[in-house]
Amino acid sequence: MAENASPSLPENQPSAGSTPLLQGKYSPAARRKRRRNLVIMFGVLVLIVVGLPLWRYFGSYESTDDAQIDVHLYPVSARISGYVIRVNVNDNQWVEKGDVLVEIDPTDYQVALAQAQANLANAEATARSLNITVPITSVNTTSQLQFTASGIEDARAAIDAAQKQLAAAHQQVEAAEANDVKAQDDLVRYKLLVDKREVSQQIYDQALATAKSSTANVAAAKANESAAQQFVQQTQSRLAQANANHEYAKTAPQQVSSTKDRAQAAIADVEQKRALLQQAQLNLQYTKIIAPVAGEVNKTVVVGLNVQPGQQMLTVVPLEEVWITANFKETQMKHMRPGQRAEISVDLSGRTYKGQVDSVAGATGPLFSVLPPENATGNYVKIVQRIPVKVVLDPGENRDRQLRPGMSVESKVYLR
Numbered sequence: 001m002a003e004n005a006s007p008s009l010p011e012n013q014p015s016a017g018s019t020p021l022l023q024g025k026y027s028p029a030a031r032r033k034r035r036r037n038l039v040i041m042f043g044v045l046v047l048i049v050v051g052l053p054l055w056r057y058f059g060s061y062e063s064t065d066d067a068q069i070d071v072h073l074y075p076v077s078a079r080i081s082g083y084v085i086r087v088n089v090n091d092n093q094w095v096e097k098g099d100v101l102v103e104i105d106p107t108d109y110q111v112a113l114a115q116a117q118a119n120l121a122n123a124e125a126t127a128r129s130l131n132i133t134v135p136i137t138s139v140n141t142t143s144q145l146q147f148t149a150s151g152i153e154d155a156r157a158a159i160d161a162a163q164k165q166l167a168a169a170h171q172q173v174e175a176a177e178a179n180d181v182k183a184q185d186d187l188v189r190y191k192l193l194v195d196k197r198e199v200s201q202q203i204y205d206q207a208l209a210t211a212k213s214s215t216a217n218v219a220a221a222k223a224n225e226s227a228a229q230q231f232v233q234q235t236q237s238r239l240a241q242a243n244a245n246h247e248y249a250k251t252a253p254q255q256v257s258s259t260k261d262r263a264q265a266a267i268a269d270v271e272q273k274r275a276l277l278q279q280a281q282l283n284l285q286y287t288k289i290i291a292p293v294a295g296e297v298n299k300t301v302v303v304g305l306n307v308q309p310g311q312q313m314l315t316v317v318p319l320e321e322v323w324i325t326a327n328f329k330e331t332q333m334k335h336m337r338p339g340q341r342a343e344i345s346v347d348l349s350g351r352t353y354k355g356q357v358d359s360v361a362g363a364t365g366p367l368f369s370v371l372p373p374e375n376a377t378g379n380y381v382k383i384v385q386r387i388p389v390k391v392v393l394d395p396g397e398n399r400d401r402q403l404r405p406g407m408s409v410e411s412k413v414y415l416r
Contacts, residue, residue, distance in 0.1 A: 064411055069323070086102070176222075389411075
């Protein structure tokens with residue numbers, strides 16, 4: 001029975017009756033190939049599952065280590081000249097806005113202020129007096145014009161009256177002369193008669209007295225006539241004076257205008273003196289140098305220094321107003337926009353600060369240099385340029401004021 005039994009076959013050895021298809025499907029080579037394909041498929045799947053998020057993550061931001069911390073430095077300089085009598089701060093001391101940093105000797109400027117106040121008071125008094133003079137001059141000139149016009153009329157009337165008096169005096173002279181001629185003739189006749197004793201001596205004496213009286217009357221009449229002539233001349237002179245006064249009174253508008261101009265000049269002088277007073281007050285204020293912003297101080301001034309206007313004495317560094325200037329390559333700028341989230345890594349402390357993109361510079365960095373490059377030389381080699389990007393910190397990130405201008409940092413901007 002053992003002889004009739006067929007010999008046993010190996011487990012993996014196909015039987016003599018197996019087909020070639022079954023032999024290839026379950027062969028070791030086929031199984032190895034199938035396992036290799038499964039490993040490849042699994043590896044591809046792992047790459048897809050792991051690599052896609054990594055690709056999306058690394059493609060979601062742009063970073064650069066060409067970045068530094070910037071800030072606006074506030075130079076503090078003198079606005080007046082003077083002797084420094086006090087320095088109230090030390091190097092690297094924190095100051096608040098409005099703190100008095102340096103004091104300059106105020107004595108000279110106090111004297112100048114007192115002088116400016118006195119000059120202003122004097123100018124204001126002069127202006128007030130001239131302003132009062134303007135209406136007075138206007139009224140006086142108007143009254144003077146009317147008065148001189150009436151004076152002309154009075155002078156003319158006086159001339160007429162004097163001429164009439166002269167005419168009357170002349171008539172009196174003629175009458176006195178006629179009476180004197182008659183009296184002299186009578187005296188001659190009575191003289192002859194008294195010599196002949198035809199009339200008494202008394203009658204002759206009366207004739208002699210009458211003749212002497214008539215002669216005196218002629219002299220008096222001529223004196224009156226002469227006085228009347230002088231009076232006529234005086235009234236004519238008064239008329240000429242009245243005409244002159246009237247012509248002068250006609251210049252009243254010019255006088256009023258001149259007075260107004262002087263008043264305006266006095267007002268302008270007051271404004272000038274007031275401006276000088278304000279300047280003196282400002283100069284006195286400038287003797288105290290105050291901090292324009294809050295920050296740390298870097299000073300170069302010492303007590304005893306004579307400073308001049310514009311001479312820098314201190315520099316205030318506002319550490320609370322720092323920002324980051326990140327110089328990204330132009331190939332990194334395609335999707336970068338203001339408002340995107342940013343992270344800043346600092347080598348000093350290893351800390352990461354949060355911020356956002358504030359703005360992008362209007363030109364590449366080299367164009368802002370003193371000697372910008374000139375590419376039109378015939379030997380042009382393309383170089384990837386960098387564009388400054390301003391990144392501002394979120395509120396409260398630099399509360400400890402550890403970030404210092406000039407420090408190198410690494411900036412990362414998330415594009416999505």
